[in-house]
């Protein structure tokens with residue numbers, strides 16, 4: 001089943017085109033790593049998916065067959081959740097910070113919430129000592145896991161991850177990727193369909209570890225959209241081969 005279809009998407013600002021005729025299909029349950037040089041348009045693409053970027057000039061994005069523009073924006077963002085480079089922590093306990101997402105029009109019955117909460121803590125590797133610490137005192141890696149827990153508590157089937165490990169050290173980042181790996185392929189809450197991940201990363205080893213497919217973008221164009229192994233072992237384009245070679249230096 002197709003989770004997302006992007007058709008001839010064009011984005012531009014002040015007459016300058018940032019994304020040019022992007023078309024791609026994303027299967028339910030897949031993990032897509034989005035790679036490419038700085039300024040390629042990766043974040044712009046991700047933000048287009050849940051309408052965080054206002055620059056669309058043409059084309060369409062369908063989530064489960066319906067144009068994202070036709071959804072109520074809160075419903076859309078609850079289902080296609082954006083995870084930023086750094087999760088924002090508010091005053092209060094970690095538990096309060098995680099349960100904050102329940103305020104955003106969730107569809108769960110009260111008795112379902114507690115069960116889901118317990119599952120989410122396990123899935124996002126949130127231990128009791130993290131819960132007991134004020135959220136603002138948590139380390140960067142712990143805060144990112146709290147951010148993920150919030151998204152899971154909303155039951156979002158699609159996670160849009162914009163460089164979630166960029167501000168983490170290598171060890172913490174590896175732990176965070178282990179958490180994502182555990183989540184991968186797991187059923188989304190409620191509808192039983194699998195979770196789908198789109199993650200921007202500059203760390204190719206993370207893409208290799210997590211992704212089913214790699215989407216490489218450069219200067220607003222798709223360079224390659226291929227399965228992970230093929231991308232790393234037999235890139236189909238000269239440009240992808242050069243990109244991989246440069247990263248290996």
Ligand SMILES: Nc1ncnc2c1ncn2[C@@H]1O[C@H](COP(=O)(O)OP(=O)(O)OP(=O)(O)O)[C@@H](O)[C@H]1O
Nearest residue numbers: 013018036037038039040041042043044045055200
């Ligand atoms: N609101 C905006 N107005 C004008 N230009 C914009 C806007 N948003 C993005 N851009 C431009 O679009 C281009 C692509 O930006 P984007 O953030 O999508 O790139 P990126 O591939 O995510 O880069 P990075 O890897 O450095 O985060 C950049 O040149 C950026 O300046």
